[in-house]
Amino acid sequence: MSDAMLKMAGEADDALARCLLTLCIDDADIMMAALLKGADDARAVLTSLVMSMQDMPQPGRDEGMRILERDLALGIARWGCTLRPRTRERFVQAVERWHARLASLPSANPDSLRAWLTADGAYTLLTPGDEAWPGGFSDLDVRSDYAPPVCLWVRGDAGALTACAEPLAVVGSRGMNDYGREVTSAVAEEACLAGHTVVSGG
Template sequence: MIAFDLSADAARRALSPAGVEYDPEEARERYAMAVWCQLIEPGDSVAGRVIGARGPIAGLEAVVAGADLRELSPKEAGEGRKRWLPRLSAGAVADSLATAAARGVRLVTRADPEWPTQLDDLGAHAPLCLWVRGDASALSRLHASVAIVGARAASHYGDHVARDLAAELAAGGIAVVSGGAYGIDGAAHRAALLAGGLTVALLAGGADRAYPAGHTQLIDDIARRGLVVSEVACGSAPTKWRFLQRNRLIAALSAATVVVEAGWRSGSLNTAGHAATLSRPLGAVPGQITSATSAGTHRLIREYGAQCITSADDVRELLGMDDRTDAATAPRGTYTGDPTRVKDAMSTRVWRDAGEIARRAGMASDVVEGILGLLRLDGAVESGAEGWRLAKIGG
């Protein structure tokens, strides 16, 4: 039997850096959750069954004491203890809680009113708790939300589409959820912040530090104006497994998932798979048929029934929102986006090629070509042998 102090006094001492007074039983339960976060990897359904059957305190006591875990097979119980007990350290738990307090990271559990109940759809694979940097009350405002994910090595086209979608949706009150990575994730977060909307970054490592390091300022901005969330304790490093498991949280926390750009084996397809498993609406943005960075989105549309997304209105439809915000009544500061710049560089009378339109708009030509394709799908522009022009209202 391993000695480990789960008393109310031990719990209160460990939780004291947060500066919050908990009653004895609540302190023990929070402390037990923090301990479990040190013991297990994200998505450990075996631990989830123990905690679901006994609660975090009794489950931890049974594991530490070597008691019979009747909810598990002997093999599961034995292998579980071999995974968990080598990580058991009161000092490591105290350090993570102290780091959380120093960095303004709050431990949110199912006992808290802010807990996002949509995560419970993950069943035994649901997170035990969340480490949240920012205004935790915003977790309750994610029922109208969309995950915008995609390639880290995004093209100009993918970057543009992610920014345009995120900005318009965020300005209209729809939260933008993503993973804080380079490429599509970063573009979506920045555009949502620029539009004055809510954005949430789910990290594979601890919420106390940015990953990638090059996004330190972005993650800090998100924490100030939105939420930075992780299911692993502060001080935890991101690993390949944690990235994959993080993707299930992105899909579960959001009301719908849109993949903007993804290669054939992109990790974004993993997020899309979780969304499909959870029966969450799934959308994908089409790209050029010759583009390797859009091979994954085309695959989602062709093989997995993802809805074709060409505008923010398509995303609203994916979310079941039929009412579309009129530009005249849009909130002040609404992001107009690059399509406006492109249309401003065009005429209803004069045909112009994409290079000329790009020069007039002050934009990269490949970005403009992608925008023109989307505008043509919307009927806003028309193309011909001489180039492009604005569509005439009324035909």
């Protein structure tokens, strides 16, 4: 499978690479954000990550890990920070988790993966630079060492994400009661009537 994975990484476009990197992480991941800040592009990160997997030949594994560590250090330096020994230890542990997730992919075929990742076109995949990419994400990794999304999956009209200059998110608890449902509905309706796009996180 290692040769097929390496071939897939080489054939991946930016969107597929970002999608696969998102599958590697649990949530906003500062290590992945640093890698993407330090590397040429998402495809380069994916290729280095695949190269460094356990079932790859040793020289390729070593080279892949060397490139990942270089890009991590460069990304951290671009934030004005330095790579600490403890950060390197955590990074090696993170890479092991990412390897396991890549190894569990259902296929190494780029077309099959695209179909799987978008539920056969039910979701639109957005990456930075797309017209519908929300501008509010653009400075998350500029102001500080925050981790912006690697990509977004959108169901419905992706243009709605940028159709409003002041979108609102309605956030609440998971255990909503009837009163909370009424208030939330009223707040969302008033926001829509005032011209805001209401976005939800879940």
